[in-house]
Amino acid sequence: MDYEPTQADYLQRRELRRGAAGWILLAGLGVAYVVSGDFAGWNFGLAQGGWGGLAIAALLMGTMYTCMVFGLAELATAMPVAGAGYGFARRALGTLGGFATGTAILIEYAIAPAAIAVFIGGYVESLGLFGLTNGWPVYLACYLVFVGIHLWGVGEALKVMLGITAIAVVALLAFVVGMVPQFSFSNLLDIAPTDAWGASWFLPFGITGILAALVYGIWFFLAVEGVPLAAEEARDPKRDMPRGIIGALSVLLVFAALMLFVGPGAAGSDAMKASDNPLPHAVRTAFGGDNWLAQFINYVGLAGLVASFFSIIYAYSRMLFALSRAGYLPRGLSVTGRRKTPYLALIVPATIGFALAATTKNGALLINIAVFGATVSYVLMMLSHIVLRVREPDLPRPYRTPGGVVTTSVALVLATAAVVATFIVDPKAAAITAGIFVIALGYFWFYSRHHLVANAPEEEFAAIARAESELAGD
Structure with missing residues (x-):
C-alpha cells in the first residue's frame, strides 16, 4: 500500500453537500431503494421455489436484513463516511477487504437499476404507451431524466425521490385493499409438484427450491443497506442514521409480507x-380481465419502479465517488461540479447499465448479477462488524447493535447461503460476475493500492486506528 501526494485543493474539488438529509429523508431513501422490489422481480422466486419455497426464502432474507441493518446502524454512527460499507471494511479488513467490499457494492448498485429499467419497460409496454414494442427507448429515457435530476443537486433529488416513493406506497396499498376479497389459500399452492427431492404442493420444486428462491427473497429488501452512503450528506448521522435505516426496513418488512x-x-x-x-397482471387474472384497479396499479406502479431506479442511481454514484476519491478507482470519477454532485460517478455507471439493459432485456438475469454483488458485500460487511467489535471494543459507537456479534453472525451465515444461491439460479451469470470481481481485485493489487490518497476520509479513519494501536503497543 502506497500513498501518493495530492494537490492542496484535492478534497475541495470532491465535496458533497452537507446537511441535506434528516432522518425522514433517510428513511424515505431506504424505502425508495427497495420499493420497486414489491412491484416486480420477487415473483420470479415462485418459478424457483413455488410459494412455500419463496415464503421460507423471504423469511430467511428478512431475518438476514434485520440483523444486518442493526449492524450497519452501529458502523454508520461510528464511521459516518460516504463510502459506507467500503469504509467499514477498510478499517476492519484492510485495503484489500475495503476495495473488495466496495467493488461488490458497486456491482450491485450499477446492475440493479438496469434490472429495474427492464421492469419499467415491461410496465410501459403493458400499457401500450407511445406504441412501444421495444423497451430500449424507455431505458434510455429513464437514465437521461433521472441522472439529470441527480446532477441538479442532492437535496432536490432526495425530495423528488420522497414524493415519488409516497405515490408508490399508495399504489401498493390500493393493490392490497383491492385484491384481499379475491384471496384464497388454494391459490398460493397452485404450482404442481415436480419430481425433485422433497417436493410437495407447499414446496413444488423440493428443498433446493428454497435455496434458489433466496435470490428473489432478497429482492424485497435489496439496497436498503445503502442508506449509510448518505452519511456525509446527513444533518446528524450519529442520531439520524439508525432511525432512518431501521425505519425504512420496518416499512419494507410489512410490504414484503403483504405482497x-x-x-x-x-x-x-x-x-x-x-x-x-x-x-x-395479478389484478387482471384475479378479476378475469382489465379493470380500473389494474390500470391504476399499472400507471401508479411505475412510480415504485422509478423510485428505486432513481434512488439507486444516488447509491452507485456515492460508492463510486468514495472509491475514486481514495484512489482505489481513477480519481477523475470523484470530481464534483458546481452543485456538489459527482457528475462522472453518475454518468459512467448509467452508460454501462443502459447497455446491459438494452442488450439483455432480461430482468431475472440482471437481478441475479446484482444479488451476487450484494451478498458478497453483506458477508464482508458483517465480518467487518465482528472484527471491529473484537479488535476495537473501545471504538466510540453512538448506537450499538442489539445482540452484538451474535446478531451480525446470523446475517453473515445467511448471506453466505445467498451467495451460493446465485450459482444455483444461474451458474453462468454468477461465474461471469465473479470473474469480473476477480479482475477488479487484480486492478487493485497490481495498480491502485500503490496510488491511494492518504487524506481521504476512509483512509484517515484507518490511519487513526493504526496510530491508536501503535500508542497502545508502546
Missing part, C-alpha cells in the same frame, strides 16, 4: 411466476 400473500393468494402463484409486470 407475498395477497398477490399469489388472489391471482395464483402459477399466473405470477414469470411476469415482468406482476401486480397489474
